[in-house]
Amino acid sequence: MDWGLGPVLDRKIVALADGLALRVRTAGRALVWSLQAAGSLVARTVRRWVELRRRVVAAAAEARGRFLAARLRVRLRLRGHP
Secondary structure: OOOOHHHHHHHHHHHHHHHHHHHHHHHHHHHHHHHHHHHHHHHHHHHHHHHHHHHHHHHHHHHHHHHHHHHHHHHHHHOOOO
């Protein structure tokens, strides 16, 4: 048995483990970044959706008010009111 192979094999195993650790760390960071970005996107989307919904509800209420006022004016004119 050649005893000179032991240190070389040890170095290769350490290099392999180091490379794997680097890849796992990089993948972990990418995963954390992706989750943070997704969370931020969801938060922004919810805020914008709430604002859009508020505007649509306000516009619908205004449109309904205008419609009711116009209908009242038509009814009053049909009854002979100036």
